[in-house]
Amino acid sequence: MPDVVSLFSGCGGLDIGFKMSNHKIIWANENDQEICDVYDKNLKDKIICQDITKIPIKDIPDCDILIGGPPCQAFSMIGKRNIDDKNFKLIWDYVKVLEKKKPEKFLIENVVGLKSAINALGDNVVELLVKKISELGYSVNYDILNAADFGVPQRRKRFFMLGKMGKEKIEMPKPTHSKIPENDKIMKWVTVKDAIGDLPPPKNTELIKYTKKPKSEYQKLARKGSDGLKNHKMPTMSELDKKIISYVTEGGNYMDVPDSIPSERIKKYKKTGGRTTTYGRLERNMPAYTINTYFSRLNVGCNIHYSQDRLITIREGLRLQSFPDTFVIPSELTKRAQYKIVGNAVPPLLSYALSKSFKS
Numbered sequence: 001m002p003d004v005v006s007l008f009s010g011c012g013g014l015d016i017g018f019k020m021s022n023h024k025i026i027w028a029n030e031n032d033q034e035i036c037d038v039y040d041k042n043l044k045d046k047i048i049c050q051d052i053t054k055i056p057i058k059d060i061p062d063c064d065i066l067i068g069g070p071p072c073q074a075f076s077m078i079g080k081r082n083i084d085d086k087n088f089k090l091i092w093d094y095v096k097v098l099e100k101k102k103p104e105k106f107l108i109e110n111v112v113g114l115k116s117a118i119n120a121l122g123d124n125v126v127e128l129l130v131k132k133i134s135e136l137g138y139s140v141n142y143d144i145l146n147a148a149d150f151g152v153p154q155r156r157k158r159f160f161m162l163g164k165m166g167k168e169k170i171e172m173p174k175p176t177h178s179k180i181p182e183n184d185k186i187m188k189w190v191t192v193k194d195a196i197g198d199l200p201p202p203k204n205t206e207l208i209k210y211t212k213k214p215k216s217e218y219q220k221l222a223r224k225g226s227d228g229l230k231n232h233k234m235p236t237m238s239e240l241d242k243k244i245i246s247y248v249t250e251g252g253n254y255m256d257v258p259d260s261i262p263s264e265r266i267k268k269y270k271k272t273g274g275r276t277t278t279y280g281r282l283e284r285n286m287p288a289y290t291i292n293t294y295f296s297r298l299n300v301g302c303n304i305h306y307s308q309d310r311l312i313t314i315r316e317g318l319r320l321q322s323f324p325d326t327f328v329i330p331s332e333l334t335k336r337a338q339y340k341i342v343g344n345a346v347p348p349l350l351s352y353a354l355s356k357s358f359k360s
Contacts, residue, residue, distance in 0.1 A: 002358070005060060005103070007052060007068030007094055011038045011329075011341045013321070014067055014109060015045065017351020021359060027061050034337045042327050052093055057100045065358055066101065069109035069346060070094050095129070099136055105170060105358055108161040109346055112144050115159050129161065138163035141170055148287040149175035150353040151187070152322045153195035153218065156290045158346070160354060173353040192306055193284035194218045195319045202234045202313045206331065226325035231338070232315035233331075241298050244279060245309045251286075253302070254279035265299060277302040282312070288320045293343030296335060317342045322349040 006015050006028040015025050028047040030036050036049035048055065070090040091108070098106055108129075117125040130140050142161040147154050150173065162170040177187045194216040200208060208229040214220045237245070244263065248256045253276060254266045269275050277289045280302030294300035295317055303311050312320075318327060321342060329338050 002064040003061075004065045004067060005063040005097075005101070007066065007097060008070050008090070009039060009047060010069065011035055011345050012043045012045075013323070013345035013348050014069060014107075014351045015039075015043060016323075016327075016348040017346070017353075018065075018067065018355040018358075019043070020348065020352045021355040023065065023355060023358070026063060029055065029060075034333050035341055038329055038333075038341055041330065052090070052097075057097055060097060060101060062101055063103050064105065066094075066098055066103045066106040067109075068094055068107070091125075091129070095132060098133065102136070102165070104165050106138070106163045107354065107358075110159045110161075112157050112159050115142075115144065126161075133163055137165050139165075139167055139169045141172060143172050145172070145350065145354075146175075147322075147347045147350045148179075148189045149177050151177050151190055151218075151349045152287070152320075152347040153190040153192055154288045154291060154320050154322075154347065155286075156347065156350075158350070162354070162357065170357050173357050176353065189287050190216075190218050191285050192282045192288050192320070195222070195288075196312075196316045197284070199229065199232065199316065199319070201308065202232045202310075202315075204233050206230060208232050222319055222325050224324060224326075229315055229325060230328045231318065231331070232313045235296060235311040235313060236335075237311060241311075242309065244298060245281075245304055245311075248279060248281045248304055250281050250306050251283040252281055253277065280304065282306040291317050291320050291343055293340040295343060296339045314338050314342060321345055322347040324348075 001022055001024045003026045004018055004023045006025055009015055009028040009030045015028060019025060025045040028045055029052055030039060030047060030049060031051050033049050036047050039047050094108065115126055119125055126142065133140055140161060140163045144157050144159050147156040164170045177189050179189050181188055195218055198212045198214050198219045200211040210228060214223055243261060244257050247258060254269050257266050259267065266279065269278060279298050281304035282288055282302055284306040289302045292301050295303040295312060305312055314329060329341060
């Protein structure tokens, strides 16, 4: 059972995937106490809640595999892409740990914007990373993967860099799912309905019992070991939000909203265009678009339930991220923290697909 050290662990999505393939998380690190509490509650592995730059590298145990997703604001396609952002430097702190601990293998996860990121001197960041890591003796492979291609009901694209000490590269996992499968070895994308179609309407209670039998393999997997639903409360919506939602058709967006609705933002979007998912309603027969940290809001992403006039719940966000129903976010956390934790996570099923590449 390979020993894994996890840096920038978040709530543990990446770690869950590796545990699913019988890797052992021996040490994990996260800087945010609320997120650490969620990790500890659900994974029960040792997590150190401290700024990684304040932890002596000698205190980090030796391991077979190093994994982690350094904070990505500096590389985000929807952010300011400020390469001077302090979080930009954290990816190099990961490399420092790699250099000192020299595990046999490693994984770095980040947003797709990292692949095209340029530093202040005009150098491509990925090329710099590959050069530095190669000098440490690793063979490096990297690519952008779509979570939907690996059984996650979400079209979420992320950058992954894999490395192995020596001349042999770790191969990227081959897709197991496709929008239009070319052969019987590839399955169809898991859809939103496949993922959340069995869930009852949300209620303002801590635990909701299942009222329907699971109708997909995905739903059966999500329910395994769970006696009901937590984090499935009715999202808060203003009267204007409710009005806007009532006009948006399945698969539609802000363009469905009539000009008579008093929203200056929507009127502006109609003039400027280019925001396909904004004020969007999910399509039941397709995977969701990316679940971001603001899926509590109408104007940031496609977050309206496909058949009910409401925003999706935290539980539905977790399902679309491929977390099991046994994974619970404490209700005492602020709503902002809950949505942020879900939106920032690596989908466990995507991590699982990657982790199997580390078994050889």
